[in-house]
Amino acid sequence: MNASAADSGAAGAVASPRVGLFVTCLANIYRPNVGLAAVALLEKAGCTVEVPMTQTCCGQPSYNNGDLDGAAKTARQTIEAFEDFDYVVAPSGSCGGMLRDFPRLFASEPGWQHRAQALADKTYELISFLTDIRGMTSVDAAYPHRVTYHDSCHGLRALGIKEQPRRLLATVRGLELAELADSEICCGFGGTFCVKYPEISGRMVADKAGAINATEAEVLLGGDLGCLLNIAGRFGREGGRVRVYHVAEVLAGMADVPGLGDPRQPKGGS
Amino acid sequence: MEPLSHAFKERSVWALQDETLQVALNRAKDGFAVKRAKAVDALPEFEALRDRAVAIKNHTLENLDHYLERYADAVERSGGKVHWASSAEDARRIVVDICRASGARMITKGKSMVGEEVGVNGALEEAGFEVVETDLGEYIIQLAHEPPSHIIVPAVHKTRGQIAELFHQNHEKYGLTRKLAEVPEMVNEARQVLRDKYLAADVGITGANFLIAESGTSVIVTNEGNGDLTCSLPKVHIVTAGIEKVVPSAEDASTLLRLLGRSATGQDMTTYTTFTTGPKRPGDTDGPEEYHVVLIDNGRTTMLGDQFREMLRCIRCGACMNHCPVYGAIGGHAYGWVYPGPMGSVLTPLAVGLKEAGNLPNACTLNGHCAEVCPVRIPLPDLLRTLRHREYQLRLGLKPMRWGLAAWVWFTTHPRIYRLGTRVQARMLALLAGRKGRFRRMPLAGSWFRGGRDLPAPQGETFMAVWQRRQRGRK
C-alpha cells in the first residue's frame, strides 16, 4: 500500500499547497533527520515543500522568560520568512504553538498583529497537518518494534494533538504501540526550566523514564525534540536500553539511523 | 507568615531529598487526579458548568462594589456586623478586638486559607488566647507548628507515622497515652480531644467558600462537620473571607459548589455544606449571639484593576496543584508562603513581591495541565508568563540570563549568522561527542547535567546545510 495522501483530503484542501517548513532550532541543530522526514511526509501528502533560508527561531526562549520585545523581534523575522506560503508546518507542537501565539506579541501594533494572525491561522504541527488538513490516513513504513508514545504538553493542550500520531502509527507494519501510563504528564523539559531548576526537572524526567520502562517498549516516540532530548538524556545516564526517535522519523520510514543519544554507527548513518 | 519564597531553590532541593516527604507525596500523587477525572466523566454538563462559573465570577468581579454592598446590607439586616479590612494587619486587629470585646479565652477555628494568609492564629496567640484548629489536617499541622502544604489537604505532607507520633506527644496531657497506628483510631482520638474544645470555646472563626449577596449568607464546605460545630456552638461566630468570595445568589453558589467538590476531591458534593446567616434569632434553638464578618482586601482590589483580575475567580479547589508535576515533586512547603502550586505561584509574588518570590513563576514548565483542570478556567500559565514579563521589566532576573536572551534575539534576527553559528555548533558538538553520541558533562552546561541526565549529541550537520546541498543537487 502506498502512502495515501488523501485525494479527497479535508474540506478546502488545496491540490498541491506550497508548504513552508519551519524546521525549529532543535531539529536544525540536533536532528536534521527529523527535518528530512518531515519533508518526505509532506511530499507524500501532496505538498510542495520549501525551506526559507531566512527562518530562525520561534522566539519561545524570549517569550517564556519575560522578554516580550525580544520575542516580537524574532517573531517579525519568522513572519517575513513565511507569510507567502499556503501553510507553515513545524515538526513540533511547541514551536508550532508559539507561532499560533504570535498575535499576542503585537497588541499595540495593528499592522503586525494582522500579519501575525494571518500566519497563525495557517500554521500547523506536522502530524496533525498531515491527518487533519491533508487527510492522510496511512503511511508506507515498516517498524517491527514495541514502541510507546509521550504526549508533549504543548502539542496536546495547545493544539489538541493526541489521536493523530496514534492513527498513523497504527498503519506502520510490525509496530506495536504500548500505551504509557501518565503519557500526559510533563517530562520536565520546559525550555529553560530544565536548566534553571535542574533538580526538579531531573526528578520529573526520572519519573517519566520509569513510566516508559514499565511499558517494556524498546522505543520511545514523541513529537517534540525538546522533550525527547531530555528523556533520551535520562536514559543515557541510566544506561537504559530504550531508544528515542521523533515520530516523524518512524512514519517516514527513516528511523534507520541511531536514536537520540545513541552511539554513532561506525560509518555514519543514512 | 514571614515568606520564605526567596529560598525556593534550596527548599525545593531539600524537599526532593526528604524521604519521608517523598513517601507522603507519592501516596497522594495520583489519588486526587484520578478521582477528579472520574467525577468529571460522570457529569456530562461539566464543561457547560465551567462556562457558567466563569460567567458568574466575571460578572461579580465587574460589579464587585455593588455585590459587596448588597452582601454587607443583608448581613446587617440579619443582625450581623460587617468589618472591612484593607490589609492583613487590619484583619488581625479586627479579629483580636472582637475576641477581646467578647471576653473570650478559648477560640476554635475552622479551616480558612485567608486566615493563614493574614496570620490570624499568630495574632490571637500573641494576644493570649488559646486557639484550636478543628479541621483534622489543620489540627495536625498546628500541633507540628507548620504552615499548610496544600490548600484543601493542609497536612498532605505528613505520613501516618508522623501523625501518630505528634498525637502521642501532644495528647498525653489529656490522659491519652496509647500509641496509635491506624487512621480511624487517630481520627477518633482527635475527635475526643476536639469535642471538649468545641464545648469550651467562646469564639468560633471560620472561613467562607462563598458569600451570598442576596441573603448575607456565608457558605462553607467540609467533610468532617467541624465547621458546623465551630460556627454554632460558641457565642460569637467570626467569618473571615476575601472580598472575591461574594456571589450574587444562592443559585450561583450552587453552580460553583457543583464544581468545587468535583474539582477538589472528586466528590459530587462534600459531606457537609453549611449556610450561616446572622446570629441566633429569637426562637432559634442554637446559634451564636454575635455574628461578625471580616471582609479582607489585602491586595485584591489591586488585582481587580490589573492583568491579574482573572486570578480572583479562584475558588480554592486545589485542582491546579493536584495536577502540577512540580508541586507533585516538591510538595507545598518549598513555595515558602501560604498558597503553593500554580495558583500560589501567581498569588505569592503579588502578595509578597517579585523580589521575594521571583522564583515561583519561573519554576514551571508551562505544561498547561493546571489550566486544563481549573474549574473557573484561569489561564494560570499565561499569568505566570505575565509575572515573568514583569520581572524582566523590573530587571529582577539574573543578569547572565538577560544577556543570553539579548544575544539570542540578535542571533535570530540575523539569519546568515544564525545559519553559520548553528552549523559550527552542530559540527563541534558532534565531533566532541565522538562515537559515544552523547555527553556525560560539558563546561558551562553544568545545570543540564545536574538534572541527572546526559546530553545527546547532534547528528553533525544542520538541516539547513543538508537541505541547501540537496537543492543544489536537484538543480
Ligand code: SF4
Ligand atoms: S486556580 Fe483554579 S484550579 Fe487552582 S485552586 Fe484556584 S480554582 Fe482551583
